[in-house]
Amino acid sequence: MKVVVAEDTGFCYGVKRAIDIVTERLKEKGKVYSLGPLIHNQIVIRKLEKEGLRIVDNPSQIRGDLIIRSHGLHPVLIEEVKKRNLRIIDATCPFVKMVQRRVKYLITNGYEVIIVGDPNHPEVRTLAGFARDEAIIVNNSLKFKVQSLKLGTKKVGVVSQTTINKKDYQKTVAQLYKKIEPEEFLIFDTVCQITEKRQKEVSILSRKVDAFLVLGGKESSNTRTLYEICRKRGPAFLVEASSQVKKEWFIGVKTVGILSGTSTPDWVIKEAIDTLGKMK
Ligand code: SF4
Known part of the structure; x- marks a missing residue:
């Protein structure tokens, strides 16, 4: 055949960067914590765990340096970790960071923020956090629930999860526009x-x-x-x-x-x- x-x-550069950062830290410290899996690949995670990476669910379980994974970390969790005086090593992918900045811009400038993506994905939950958890999340299957969208909302800004299907995102955005008919509709092309x-x-x-x-x-x-x-x-x-x-x-x-x-x-x-x- x-x-x-x-x-x-x-590896994409965001994942490679996160792995390089954690590997370097592990050599130095022997143990580094991640809230949730550093990346979504069990083979790589198992190898890093053998080298000292500890994956935990809760900030109270962290006993050393915390690495922020490539998808980013919810701002509330970042604050919690900071309060405990733990060291934070930021391995958020620079592209994901850029989307977080877009979301922050939208919310602070009075836009209703819509995130197109999987509401259960850590990247999306974190993005919503950068919109003070006020963002509306719709999925990309075109079967989203639009009831929560306010018709006639004046200013609407849209971003996507970085890894969704670009064509579906474009279709979803068109549907959103038809449904809401905002006076101002700011769309960011945030598919990586x-x-x-x-x-x-x-x-x-x-x-x-x-x-x-x-x-x-x-x-x-x-x-x-x-x-x-x-x-x-x-x-x-x-x-x-x-x-x-x-x-x-x-x-x-x-x-x-x-x-x-x-x-x-x-x-x-x-x-x-x-x-x-x-x-x-
Ligand atoms: S946003 Fe793109 S470059 Fe960054 S981690 Fe995700 S896939 Fe990789």
């Missing part, structure tokens, strides 16, 4: 360019391959978005490691395309290329 690998795979590039690569790959293998964590939003886009183009499978690949998925497949989420290490991709390359 022939294997075609997408042009852009492996790296995830957008990977989403676009699906259509390029789909001309060359009969099936897709997406590598990444199941909780990773950008990986799931990529997988959903692939599924619309042909048979697609999502795994975290090549050991989960099943031979029967690729019966009759001549060429398979490999893509990865932004928190998938290069060695996982290499292993998958080897595994698929050996299949007949």
Whole structure:
């Protein structure tokens, strides 16, 4: 079976930066805390835990330096940690930080803030925090509940979770405008360019391959978005490691395309290329 690998795979710069920062700190301190998983990839997390990373749910469990993960941390939690005089190492992705600044700008300038994304995702909850938890969150499936939106609201500002499907975001924004008809409608293009590039690569790959293998964590939003886009183009499978690949998925497949989420290490991709390359 022939294997075609997408042009852009492996860690994005935001994830790489967070891992580099934590690795350096672990060498120095031996132990660093993260509120929630540092990134959404269990393989990488397990490795970092062996090196001393401690993942906790609550600030009261922190006994040393805290690293802010790439998705950022809710401002209320940051304040809580500061009150306990703990050291904070900020590994928030610079692009996510920029979206946080946009949200802050909107709320302080009197806009009703709408965040398009998964209301349960830490990045979205944190963004809402930067809007003093007054933002309206709508999901990107076009089935959002718009009852809570005030018709005739004068100033509305919209941002998205950084890893959602760009096309769906555009559709959602158009629907929101129709529904609210605000006097002022400020939309920020906050889908991360790296995830957008990977989403676009699906259509390029789909001309060359009969099936897709997406590598990444199941909780990773950008990986799931990529997988959903692939599924619309042909048979697609999502795994975290090549050991989960099943031979029967690729019966009759001549060429398979490999893509990865932004928190998938290069060695996982290499292993998958080897595994698929050996299949007949
Ligand atoms: S996917 Fe984009 S926004 Fe998310 S961590 Fe990577 S570079 Fe930052």
